[in-house]
Amino acid sequence: MSSAFNVSSEVGPLRRVIVHRPGIELARLTPSNAxxxxxxxxxxxxxxxxxxxxxxxxxxxxxxxxxxxxELLRRTLxxxxxxxxxxxxxxxxxxxxxxxxxALREYLDDAGPxxxxxxxxxxxxxxxxxERIPEPPSVTFAxxxxxxxxxxxxxxxxxxxxxxxxIGNGVSxxxxxxxxxxxxxxxxxxxxxxxxxxxxxDFEFWSDDFATGEAxxxxxxxxxPTAGALLMGISQRTSPQGIERLAxxxxxxxxxxxxVAVRIPDRRAFMHLDTVLTMVDEESFxxxxxxxxxxxxxxxxxxxxxSLHVTQLxxxxxxxxxxxxxxxxxxxxxxxxxxxxxxxxxWHDGCNVLAVAPGVVVGYERNQASIADLVAGGIxxxxxxxxxxxxxxxxxxxxxxxxxxxxx
Numbered sequence: 206m207s208s209a210f211n212v213s214s215e216v217g218p219l220r221r222v223i224v225h226r227p228g229i230e231l232a233r234l235t236p237s238n239a240x241x242x243x244x245x246x247x248x249x250x251x252x253x254x255x256x257x258x259x260x261x262x263x264x265x266x267x268x269x270x271x272x273x274x275x276e277l278l279r280r281t282l283x284x285x286x287x288x289x290x291x292x293x294x295x296x297x298x299x300x301x302x303x304x305x306x307x308a309l310r311e312y313l314d315d316a317g318p319x320x321x322x323x324x325x326x327x328x329x330x331x332x333x334x335x336e337r338i339p340e341p342p343s344v345t346f347a348x349x350x351x352x353x354x355x356x357x358x359x360x361x362x363x364x365x366x367x368x369x370x371x372i373g374n375g376v377s378x379x380x381x382x383x384x385x386x387x388x389x390x391x392x393x394x395x396x397x398x399x400x401x402x403x404x405x406x407d408f409e410f411w412s413d414d415f416a417t418g419e420a421x422x423x424x425x426x427x428x429x430p431t432a433g434a435l436l437m438g439i440s441q442r443t444s445p446q447g448i449e450r451l452a453x454x455x456x457x458x459x460x461x462x463x464x465v466a467v468r469i470p471d472r473r474a475f476m477h478l479d480t481v482l483t484m485v486d487e488e489s490f491x492x493x494x495x496x497x498x499x500x501x502x503x504x505x506x507x508x509x510x511x512s513l514h515v516t517q518l519x520x521x522x523x524x525x526x527x528x529x530x531x532x533x534x535x536x537x538x539x540x541x542x543x544x545x546x547x548x549x550x551x552w553h554d555g556c557n558v559l560a561v562a563p564g565v566v567v568g569y570e571r572n573q574a575s576i577a578d579l580v581a582g583g584i585x586x587x588x589x590x591x592x593x594x595x596x597x598x599x600x601x602x603x604x605x606x607x608x609x610x611x612x613x
Contacts, residue, residue: 210408210608212371213432215484216560217610218268223365224261224605225274227253227594229327230358242360243385246596253593257363260567260589260601267561267587272608274365275322277396282318282325287399289314294391295325301355304343309355312338325392328358361386364599365606366479367442368393370424372435373460375409376608377451382421382442411454420446425477425603430484432612433461434529438478439468448504452513456506464504465518465529470497479557479602485538485584486564487613490526491575493551494539501525538582546574553591557600561587563613567601569594 210221231250239247261271282288296309309329313321332351340346349355361367368389370377378394381387394413397403412422426438435455437448448466455461467482469475481493501518503525508514518525526535550556555575558566564584568576569591576586589601 209374210371210376210403210406211374211612212429212607212610213373214487214610214613215429216486216563217613218563219264219559219561219607219609220268220611221270221272221609222264222605222607223272223274223277224257224264225362225365226257226261227363228275229323230360230362233328233354233358234360241385242358243383244360244597248593248596256590256592256594257604260594260604263567263587263589264561264605267565267567269561272402274362275326277400277402278326278392279318279322281396281400282321284399287395288318288321290398291325291391291395292321295388296356302343302345304341305346305355308338308341308343309334324356325388326359326362328354329356330354357385357388359386359389359392361597362389363594363597364425364603366425366599366603367423367477369397369606370422370427371606371608372411372427372429372455373409373432374407375411375458375460377411377422377424377427378413379422379424380412380414380418380420380447381423382444386423409458409460411458411460412451418446419444420450422447422451423477424606425479425599428478428482428484430526430530433463434531435461435464436478436482436526436529437464437466439466440478441471441476443477449513452504453511456513457511462505463529463531465525466502466504467522467525468500476598477603480554480598480600481551481556483556483558483560483566483602485558485560485566485579485582488530488532489536489538489582489584491556491558491566491579492522492537492539493556494547495544495551496522498522503528536582538578538584550574552598553595554598554600554603557602558586559601559605569600571595 330352331349378390421444423442426443428436481496485491503516505514523537550572555572558568560566567587570588579586
């Protein structure tokens, strides 16, 4: 298989994809910390693991090489320079204060990659720290309760789509909106820099500075409808400032010619653009039928320097999608069922399907209204269980980070 990383469409045959099987981090999820860790419910871990195994089996059966995030990160952490860099970015005076940071670093600097992985992804409580280190002279430590996290678990690691997104022959390491997810990007940056699969590969970095201001982007808001174009959601997690920063870099490199920014409602159920809109073949989109008509803007390179040319688009969302595609029209499939079925499907990511080839998508079996619309539109649906996985408010597209698709 080619070593080239390239994603120039949403629907080209899927060749390589990164996923993360639910693990220790979700065993830390409880009703009392779920909201802070961005969950609405507590998953049954063993069943979620079974469902995820069926999901990855479906991807493999469709011809994709499935890369597991835990294996990538463990291999990366075996590189001393990588482990030190990740710890520098994760445990410092800004997060836990100087005394506790020093004590944790003394322990973790000598830990092997498996132990380090468990802490970085699964977190560490005060009680667990006391089993490993002498009590440090730290007010932060003294005030913490036994089960308080000194290092928080990365419970959203399941959704590999968001911390990075591949656009053409490059990758954007994203500035995440919420503190609960920002460290995900740190781990990805280490993998892309030190893991043997990526260390000597030739690809671009569109962004990798982990900005923590208002300029945020998450991968669920980035769709690649065709080479040279992007659809980007302005959402709870992705800001217009973040879109502009990425646009300037992509335009400077000549990587894309246009971006259509779609403003979606600021609601939990509409967290990212791909919770309401995904692409299913070369000309067709699956759309949540009750989405209010969004405001859309066309972004193109400006004249000179880092300037942009921005135009508000008029007309329907379908016409804005056609503008992004550079075609006269597109086909939009939307749930034709009653309002109750539509809302139930959308809550469990009925529109969040993953194309593994043109006209072939993976979707949750529970979302029968969306599946009926897809089938009626001539789309083949590979159904996978998602009763537990769906509790995390993410579907098959959310749980996958394509790094290589075959060209159309």
